[in-house]
Amino acid sequence: MPPKGSRKLSTIAPKHTLVLDNGAYTLKAGLVPAASTDLSYDSCTVIPNCIARSTRDKCTYVASELIHCKDFGELAFRRPVEKGFIVNWEAEKAIWEHEFVESTAGEGLMCDPKETNLLLTEKPNCPKELQKNCDEIVFEQFEFAAYHRSVGATFCAYTSADGSSLSSLPQECLLIIDTSYSDATILPIYSGQLIQSAVRRLNIGGKLLTNYLKELSSLRHYNMMEETYLLNEIKEAVSFVTSSKEQFSRDLERTWKGRLGDKRDLDTSIVVDYVLPDYEGSIHGYARPHDPVKSRMRRGLQPQQGPREDLLPVGNERFAVPELLFNPSDIGIQEAGLPEAIVQALGTLPEALKLAFLSNIVVVGGNSLIPGFMERLESELRMLVPDNYLLGIARADDPIKHTWLGAARFASQPDLLKHVLVSKAEYDENGSTWLAKKFAATAGR
């Protein structure tokens, strides 16, 4: 342990910061030099946060190695992040080392932790034990020079929805809707500080939607329970959100096969055939309008013509799956839909704040990319808030990297950063309990 007087000398912060938005599905990472002004979404690298193993080619893919994978059939994933929190440090450590420390690190990401600051984002309402584990690993295993951990959405206050503005002052009132892989969270942020008592979480995330589509396709067509990667790809390719509940009923009608003896033609503008990849000639599948002849050939009712291909018809699954975000009760989850959840979260706040938050809503997270999501959210929310309230709702230009960009903007401003960073020397002196308290106190600065 260094003598007391030398502490001040040893806390000169390094010049660059590793900004890491540690999501359950992907890591968003980038090295940010101090006082850099040309930050954009392009400075961010998106890396799968998983270790995948294929039983077919007996290969293990760690994080970014997944792009070399040529056969996603029956690919099994190990994800260190569960429900948004880093749970399995054995896997997460391997991934961090692989991506940032060892020679396998991606271009522009390799760093020596001892000469780097770490700015790490987390999900709100994280169990304290897990936060403590995280702090201990960062300082004791990786030995980062200095470190700050905070709820990711708070950094969004430092950047505007289109990712253009650069200011050292946070936006005053900002409501972040983060609809991510694990869940959807509603985070009211006042001057860069999270109003903890009003944070609400809806347990429907991209993972649940993928698993639901997997279940439905397995029940209705082929057994796909092992094909998580493929079903995620199909979900991203074909799903959409209907514009209203009434439109949902109409679309459901149009995709119905009809009764016995009263068969109906499926509406080919909604029903699509997804051509499944065979992992020999093709790695990725694609969707095309439904062709009833092909479907009869598939079931052996008509002789096979043309090259053999495997088709997965996708009908009402296209819109019934993302509908869960708006009606979780459709599969029996006793939670309100996303628009009502927003109203619930704001219900605890004073009227003036509510007004301000509703006028500045920014949606981040991958689910917001589903076509129709924003329109449905806006129209349903409009119905729930008084009509004299202004409703300003926008999707971040790149909803996946937006939180990272906010954090990077924050990290590029040395005077903001130096208030929140905790150096390794301070940690060594005070321990992890002190550190947890300090982060809780400086949560919003």
Add this chain to the structure above:
Amino acid sequence: MPHVEVLPNSASAAAPGWTYVVDTGYDPSKVAINPKDRKRAAARPGARSDNELSARQQTAIARRIAELERDNDPKQSIAIAGKHATPKTQNARRIIQYQRQIKHWLDDEEAQLQQAPAPRTAQSSRRVGTMASIPPTPSEATPGPITPRPSATQADPSTQVDPLLSIDNLMPPPLDKAELDALLAAPPLSYAASHVGPPAPGGPPQRHFCDNCGYWGKIKCLRCGARVCGLECKEAHEATRCLKWA
């Protein structure tokens, strides 16, 4: 010939090994074991309404949701290949070797909150304390936070305007600094406490979908209560998913 009749008394009654008992109606402990009087139960007033679920259905739904929300399959264990830096400290070694899943940590958190309610109440009473020590401001003195301050502007004749043109009722009361500080200082909720609540009771009823094809579930399976859309799907349902034997 004398007529001999055996009068019933308590001592001589032959016990047939069974007895009539008063029918007290619904007995939940028996229904789950042998739900034979399903039709009678449905006809009985005050029985389960149409949209309520049986215990078996509820378990099935809960299990399904847990399955949909799962992050990692416990059956597949993927070893980490290659050699990696060894843990540098005792703490790090312990943390890296944890094999726990998120549900263990969340259960731990709940148990800790229940075990140690003392610091929590102390914290909340402190928050109440800071709230109470603030001198009441005009907006706090009004009955509710939503009520606009009506008298302040109307009392002043120079700013008095036609009440129809007044925008005062459209504006919420200004933000109270002390209230805001209390909001910002509030500690985070626990994971379980930050759930979204159930939908408002007056809202639209739950929608039911066909168990098989996803169309509206208009027909209820008599055996297990799941919904199907028509005969074709009912047959498929009985062949595969019916919970009768689950």
